[in-house]
Amino acid sequence: MALCYYNEKFVPLEECALPMTDLAIQRGVGAFESIRIYEGTPFAMKQHLERLEGSVEGSGIEAGEIIKKLPCVIRDGLSRLENGKFDGLVKPYITGGDINNKGSFPAPRFFVIFDEVHKPTEEERKSGITLEPNRVARPFPLIKSTNYLFGLIPLSKAQKTNFETLYITPDGEITEAMSSSFFLCKGGRIITAPVGSVLRGVTREIIITLARENGFQVDERCPLESELAEADEAFITGTVKEVLPVVRVGSQTIGGGRPGPVAQHLQRLFLLNQARWMD
Numbered sequence: 578m579a580l581c582y583y584n585e586k587f588v589p590l591e592e593c594a595l596p597m598t599d600l601a602i603q604r605g606v607g608a609f610e611s612i613r614i615y616e617g618t619p620f621a622m623k624q625h626l627e628r629l630e631g632s633v634e635g636s637g638i639e640a641g642e643i644i645k646k647l648p649c650v651i652r653d654g655l656s657r658l659e660n661g662k663f664d665g666l667v668k669p670y671i672t673g674g675d676i677n678n679k680g681s682f683p684a685p686r687f688f689v690i691f692d693e694v695h696k697p698t699e700e701e702r703k704s705g706i707t708l709e710p711n712r713v714a715r716p717f718p719l720i721k722s723t724n725y726l727f728g729l730i731p732l733s734k735a736q737k738t739n740f741e742t743l744y745i746t747p748d749g750e751i752t753e754a755m756s757s758s759f760f761l762c763k764g765g766r767i768i769t770a771p772v773g774s775v776l777r778g779v780t781r782e783i784i785i786t787l788a789r790e791n792g793f794q795v796d797e798r799c800p801l802e803s804e805l806a807e808a809d810e811a812f813i814t815g816t817v818k819e820v821l822p823v824v825r826v827g828s829q830t831i832g833g834g835r836p837g838p839v840a841q842h843l844q845r846l847f848l849l850n851q852a853r854w855m856d
């Protein structure tokens with residue numbers, strides 16, 4: 578059963594409701610995080626909460642006090658679940674509240690959802706996933722906004738077998754997927770878009786660190802759509818996905834349509850090194 582912290586109380590998620598006047602509902606003003614919990618211990622919580630602070634600041638939401646409370650609320654919630662051994666996701670949301678002061682939101686609301694995690698299937702891990710190109714730039718890339726419509730619209734129009742959409746700028750630069758960071762492997766190098774063009778992915782940063790520690794060359798520049806054809810492999814990263822191989826983007830098959838060794842190696846390194854980012 579999912580739990581929610583809202584209005585200073587922990588209650589079953591289905592008993593929570595946001596007022597219809599909230600600007601998250603009326604104008605899409607809100608930011609959030611998705612933090613993985615492994616057996617009661619949060620993974621990279623500090624990095625997620627720092628990013629949330631940046632997202633609310635970037636959105637004009639005045640949430641300094643909320644950000645300060647979140648670590649306590651999260652630890653309190655975890656202690657109430659499965660004898661402190663909860664395995665799942667913690668999702669703190671900060672919304673615009675009811676007051677819009679010309680783009681400043683001085684009275685935000687927040688809630689924290691403690692829920693199960695929907696991991697990729699064995700088949701997706703083993704055979705890789707496909708992405709649908711989305712030929713727009715994601716606005717305000719440093720903000721993890723609750724508004725995913727720009728990523729979802731092209732997904733609804735494409736084949737239902739696609740896992741996510743992939744943002745590609747009109748100049749053919751690949752930035753990131755709808756809710757994941759994107760990596761291309763080519764000529765012995767790993768290429769991924771720089772922060773600023775994309776969100777500071779927490780998994781992205783960990784994978785770059787692990788890759789460099791293990792002798793891979795990582796270039797932080799946008800991969801080009803024209804490089805997909807000659808790429809050896811591609812993969813996406815994210816809190817729930819960890820490292821997931823990509824075998825096709827639109828009609829372009831990558832690496833012969835099979836997952837490659839680099840993604841597999843990095844997924845293994847991620848699991849082996851998880852303890853370093855537990856807090």
Ligand SMILES: *Cc1c(COP(=O)(O)O)cnc(C)c1O
Nearest residue numbers: 755756757758778779780815816
């Ligand atoms: C959440 C998200 C990611 C992945 O970030 P993680 O911190 O690794 O989970 C990447 N890009 C976008 C647009 C996202 O919303």
